[in-house]
Amino acid sequence: MYRGSEGQWAFYLHRISGIGILVFLVLHVLNIASAMWGPEVSNAFMKFYHQPVFQLGLLVLIAGVLYHGFNGLRIILMDFTTWGVRYQRQLWYGVWVLFVVFYLPFLVKIGGGILGGSHGD
Amino acid sequence: MQVTLKILRFDPAKDKKPRWETYQVEAEPTDRVLDLLHKVKWYQDGSLAFRRSCGHGICGSDAMLINGKNRLACKTLVKDLGSVITVEPIRGLPVEKDLIVDMEPFFAAYRAVKPYLINDEPPPQRERLQSPEERARFDQGTKCILCASCTTSCPVFWVNGTYIGPAAIVQAHRFIFDSRDRGKRERFKALGSGSGVWRCRTAYNCTEACPREIPVTQLIEEVKRAILFDSF
Amino acid sequence: MAIKSKRYQEARLEASTNLELYWWVFMRVSGVVLVFLLIGHMWMNAVLVDLNSIDYDYVAKRLSQTTWKVYDWLILALALLHGGNGLRYVLDDWVRDPAKRFWTKVVIYSLLAFLFFLGSLSLFNYDYGVN
Numbered sequence: 507m508y509r510g511s512e513g514q515w516a517f518y519l520h521r522i523s524g525i526g527i528l529v530f531l532v533l534h535v536l537n538i539a540s541a542m543w544g545p546e547v548s549n550a551f552m553k554f555y556h557q558p559v560f561q562l563g564l565l566v567l568i569a570g571v572l573y574h575g576f577n578g579l580r581i582i583l584m585d586f587t588t589w590g591v592r593y594q595r596q597l598w599y600g601v602w603v604l605f606v607v608f609y610l611p612f613l614v615k616i617g618g619g620i621l622g623g624s625h626g627d
Numbered sequence: 628m629q630v631t632l633k634i635l636r637f638d639p640a641k642d643k644k645p646r647w648e649t650y651q652v653e654a655e656p657t658d659r660v661l662d663l664l665h666k667v668k669w670y671q672d673g674s675l676a677f678r679r680s681c682g683h684g685i686c687g688s689d690a691m692l693i694n695g696k697n698r699l700a701c702k703t704l705v706k707d708l709g710s711v712i713t714v715e716p717i718r719g720l721p722v723e724k725d726l727i728v729d730m731e732p733f734f735a736a737y738r739a740v741k742p743y744l745i746n747d748e749p750p751p752q753r754e755r756l757q758s759p760e761e762r763a764r765f766d767q768g769t770k771c772i773l774c775a776s777c778t779t780s781c782p783v784f785w786v787n788g789t790y791i792g793p794a795a796i797v798q799a800h801r802f803i804f805d806s807r808d809r810g811k812r813e814r815f816k817a818l819g820s821g822s823g824v825w826r827c828r829t830a831y832n833c834t835e836a837c838p839r840e841i842p843v844t845q846l847i848e849e850v851k852r853a854i855l856f857d858s859f
Numbered sequence: 860m861a862i863k864s865k866r867y868q869e870a871r872l873e874a875s876t877n878l879e880l881y882w883w884v885f886m887r888v889s890g891v892v893l894v895f896l897l898i899g900h901m902w903m904n905a906v907l908v909d910l911n912s913i914d915y916d917y918v919a920k921r922l923s924q925t926t927w928k929v930y931d932w933l934i935l936a937l938a939l940l941h942g943g944n945g946l947r948y949v950l951d952d953w954v955r956d957p958a959k960r961f962w963t964k965v966v967i968y969s970l971l972a973f974l975f976f977l978g979s980l981s982l983f984n985y986d987y988g989v990n
Contacts, residue, residue: 513831
């Protein structure tokens with residue numbers, strides 16, 4: 507493994523989260539589109555995805571979206587400001603601060619749901 | 628001190644794949660990695676192949692992947708690495724033997740950005756004058772020694788090698804921002820293609836690898852903005 | 860400028876269009892929009908409501924309102940373009956064999972186009988019997 511520092515890991519994480527989000531998007535659109543075949547089919551899908559495993563997956567996904575989004579803003583700052591590149595490391599730590607702030611409500615709500623044994627029935 | 632030196636070796640006549648070879652070398656903490664390679668080649672195993680020329684960090688011959696980072700063997704001290712040192716050839720270029728890679732794809736990318744002054748205007752009586760500020764604008768790019776540390780540290784370059792690479796973009800920057808130059812559109816052509824500057828994903832390995840401390844990513848972003856503002 | 864390319868691939872690289880620049884700009888513009896759309900989307904459907912209560916009726920009610928039709932369609936379109944182009948970047952960077960790269964792209968672009976069609980259809984062509 508090449509021993510790069512923050513910039514390299516920001517890049518790899520951006521890639522992995524991006525691919526993950528795209529995979530989720532495929533499943534998510536198929537799931538929502540199933541409503542076209544009526545309530546029975548649709549509810550069966552929904553129930554399937556309400557299993558705790560998928561909720562954990564959703565927590566990972568939300569983490570991915572938040573990271574990808576905030577790091578994307580960091581990339582935009584680097585591209586369009588004269589100072590962004592110089593402070594890319596600090597910006598990356600800023601990304602993580604924003605990440606934690608925005609992720610906590612999701613973690614509490616969905617994580618609480620999983621621990622509380624809620625399965626939508 | 629005793630140093631364990633692990634070198635990734637490859638002999639095209641014998642090996643199908645590169646193999647690790649370990650050497651025990653007696654070294655001073657202030658020795659350079661290049662000195663260790665010399666000790667191995669001169670006293671232990673004469674078949675070891677590597678490039679070096681000036682040995683003082685200016686010819687750009689001995690860029691290697693040392694302890695997981697691209698650096699010049701002649702500018703890297705043992706005391707900064709510890710007692711176990713791994714040396715591999717730089718990545719993304721075809722290995723010819725041991726630590727020697729074929730630099731031709733790297734220089735092809737360099738030539739693609741036309742690294743020379745382009746100006747068809749009739750030359751003035753004496754010289755093309757430039758203010759100190761105008762000279763300072765492209766100063767950082769002039770420090771490049773074409774060692775390929777940056778280009779071969781780039782995750783985009785490693786697999787396909789079709790990316791023009793940070794070194795070529797730094798060279799383009801040196802002329803695009805030169806007040807005497809009139810060839811920026813020609814260079815934008817090479818840089819704007821599918822293998823050009825837009826493939827930079829800002830992973831910053833290049834900036835960290837540069838032994839001349841050129842802010843490579845900063846220069847790449849300036850080139851991106853120059854093309855952007857030129858096109859819109 | 861003299862023509863120097865010997866192979867089609869080289870000619871394509873040499874031919875200069877601004878296409879890559881436009882995609883680069885699109886990634887940034889769509890990215891900014893998506894950040895806000897997606898945080899809103901996730902907040903509304905995962906924090907403000909219990910995720911596990913989401914069923915056919917919830918989806919039907921939500922998607923029969925024009926606002927959410929447009930909101931969700933915007934996410935669909937931008938995310939597919941942004942994600943599709945992002946994946947193209949990944950394939951260009953990390954798939955070595957040109958033939959493999961080409962066919963992977965064909966499959967993925969088809970899949971994304973189908974998804975766009977399906978998603979749009981389910982957003983606009985049905986009112987789920989609510990109206």
